[in-house]
Amino acid sequence: METTAQKNKELEKVQELVDDIGIAMMTTVDDQGQLVSRPMAALQMDEEGSIWFFTKRSAPKVAQIENNERRVNLSFAKVGDAEYVSVSGTADELDDRAKIDELWNPVAKAWFPEGKDDPELTLLKVHIDMAEYWNASDSKMVRFFQQATAAITGNPPKMGENQKVYN
Template sequence: METTTLDNKQLEKLRDMIEDIRIAMMTTVDGQGNLVSRPMAALQVDENGTVWFFTKRSSPKVDQIDNSENRVNLSFADVSDATYVSVSGTAQELDDRAKVDELWNPQAKAWFPDGKEDPDLILLKVHIDMAEYWNASDSTMVRIIQQAASVITGNPPKMGENVKVYN
């Protein structure tokens, strides 16, 4: 596994992978120390390595973030393309109406029926501190053949790149 500091090229690749997958499982820690995950739609990954989400101010995850030193994990998976991303970062709630306007999309209305002006609507921004991704560039058929060959040879298959980056 390659470990590096996040540069512009790697950030761009990470942004592309996250934006293609779009749905993350966001993990926080509840008051009893349990890990709690829920699906969240990533709205944007900006040039600074920040992932943006809409959430409700009254959501339990907001309290969980505040109680866990703002640490979260985001997991993205696209099984069909064998692309997986794990992000550790620092989350912050933000009430920024200009940013809400910028990121608003028609799908958000399902969760926020009052639209962009919903008083419970806030932003969560997660600054990427560390990310790890696995990406197989081979087709599904090639990956299946590699896995079958590894059973015969006893050597693990080479299933693509695995990179850990720090921001």
């Protein structure tokens, strides 16, 4: 994922974690009011605190975003390292050829066989309203020991950093 310096310095840790994890589960609401999630590769978190994705113009998520006040949630998880990020925000579909050129990578061709000029290719830009992250700085063994100690003592374990950030 491409990274840029954040104007909101509180988002720097979020950006670091999003960059490390890379894949989000993007949740929208369908026509029946059901929550629907799908994996999406984050391409960039820009300086304004927006995360960019490629998508197909005809994908159901595009209509779901438009029909539900553009509200989405992104969940990032790297379980082995105990890194988690939850982002709530608003999404916009954009047909910005210059931005597509900037973000294009060879892996995207698997989903867009005609390349950058694929008529189905469009962008989703998710502006972060609020992000919350959890990040354990200790190793798995230390976390396991802390959990075992907590189970014996009844005192909750200290499992690392947890922070809410508003943009």
